[in-house]
Amino acid sequence: MNTQEVKDRISDDFHHFHRHPELSYQEFKTTAKIKEELQSQGIEILPLNLETGCVAQIGQGDRCVALRCDIDALPVQEETSLEYKSQIKGVMHACGHDFHTATMLGTAFLLKECENQLKGRVRVVFQPAEEAPGGAKKILESGALNGVEAIYGIHTINDFKPGTLAIKEGATHAAVDRFSITFKGKG
Numbered sequence: 001m002n003t004q005e006v007k008d009r010i011s012d013d014f015h016h017f018h019r020h021p022e023l024s025y026q027e028f029k030t031t032a033k034i035k036e037e038l039q040s041q042g043i044e045i046l047p048l049n050l051e052t053g054c055v056a057q058i059g060q061g062d063r064c065v066a067l068r069c070d071i072d073a074l075p076v077q078e079e080t081s082l083e084y085k086s087q088i089k090g091v092m093h094a095c096g097h098d099f100h101t102a103t104m105l106g107t108a109f110l111l112k113e114c115e116n117q118l119k120g121r122v123r124v125v126f127q128p129a130e131e132a133p134g135g136a137k138k139i140l141e142s143g144a145l146n147g148v149e150a151i152y153g154i155h156t157i158n159d160f161k162p163g164t165l166a167i168k169e170g171a172t173h174a175a176v177d178r179f180s181i182t183f184k185g186k187g
Contacts, residue, residue: 001041001109010106013037015084017098021073021091024132027052030071030101034126037105041112046123048142053128053135055144058111063120066144066151067107069100070130096156101126104154123148 001009013033022030031052038045038056046055053071078085078092086092093099108124125144129135145151152167160166 001113006106006109009037009109010102013102013105014098017071017101018082018084018093019087021086021088021093021098022071023075023091024072024129024135025052027071027128031126031128034071034101034105038108038124041109043108043112043124046144048144050128050138050142050144053126053139055126055139055142056108056124057121058108058115058124059118059121061118061120064123064148065120066123066125066148067104068125068127068139068151068153069104070097070127070135071101072097072129072131072135074131095131097130099156100154125151 016033017030020029020033022028028051031054035045035054038054043056043058046057048055073086073088073091074094075090076092076094077090078094104124104126111118111122111124123144125139127135127139129138139145155172157166
């Protein structure tokens with residue numbers, strides 16, 4: 001698969017995931033689509049006890065790093081005119097997890113292309129329920145990270161020019177808080 005084919009596939013997958021969002025712990029069709037895409041490229045899916053989400057592995061050897069993305073959507077009504085807008089009433093990918101998932105699939109495809117050059121294994125983690133408590137815990141409990149030396153999470157941010165990769169040691173973009181705000185006034 002050449003670079004343009006991967007770009008086209010990422011775009012198609014992004015549109016698919018955006019059209020078909022699923023809430024935390026309900027990502028059954030999303031998981032099936034991810035597995036279908038991985039299997040189409042001969043990428044190994046680890047047999048873990050996960051109801052939703054999945055973990056793939058590329059490469060061989062003792063050393064192992066992981067790449068992680070999230071796959072769930074939010075209970076938000078999409079009010080856009082995008083041709084690929086959500087087809088699920090009251091649910092949308094308002095946080096970019098559709099992009100995270102599509103991009104991680106593209107990353108897996110490219111890693112598979114150069115698998116014989118890898119000096120170890122890469123686990124590709126498609127984490128369910130990032131927006132609800134417990135999604136990361138499900139991944140940990142499944143054993144997906146056993147033997148992993150380092151893990152890199154993917155997130156989008158518009159602070160950088162397209163094509164820029166930013167890496168930071170420690171947590172970034174991490175918070176789950178609930179609060180309520182009441183606005184009074186005229187719109």
